[in-house]
Amino acid sequence: xxxxxxxxxxxxxxxxxxxxxxxxxxxxxxxxxxxxxxxxxxxxxxxxxxxxxxxxxxxxxxxxxxxxxxxxxxxxxx
Numbered sequence: 001x002x003x004x005x006x007x008x009x010x011x012x013x014x015x016x017x018x019x020x021x022x023x024x025x026x027x028x029x030x031x032x033x034x035x036x037x038x039x040x041x042x043x044x045x046x047x048x049x050x051x052x053x054x055x056x057x058x059x060x061x062x063x064x065x066x067x068x069x070x071x072x073x074x075x076x077x078x
Contacts, residue, residue, distance in 0.1 A: 006031035042067045 002014040004027035011027035018024075019036055026032040037046040041057045042064035052059045052073045059065040065073040 004028075004031050006035045040064050 001010045001012045002016075002025045003010050004014060005024045006026060009027045014025050014027045015032075016023050016025050017032055017036060024032070024035060026035070033046055033048055037048050038051070038058040039045070040047055040051070040060035042059055045060050047058055047060050049060075052062060052065050052070075054065065054070040054073055057068065057070065059068065059070065059073070062073055065071070
């Protein structure tokens with residue numbers, strides 16, 4: 001069993017996720033998202049999809065990007 005880096009649960013079905021050379025152990029996707037997903041700079045929601053980025057700033061959608069002055073970004077669809 002391995003201890004979750006987010007909640008501390010010791011779980012026999014834990015998994016590891018490596019981001020930028022650092023390896024984390026989690027017992028659920030919920031804990032992985034809470035730890036690893038970036039926050040939208042405008043509304044604070046965890047970005048679990050593609051999101052948008054401009055000048056190192058992350059946004060969950062074009063609406064939030066526009067709210068922070070990043071007006072050249074557009075959501076990708078299709």
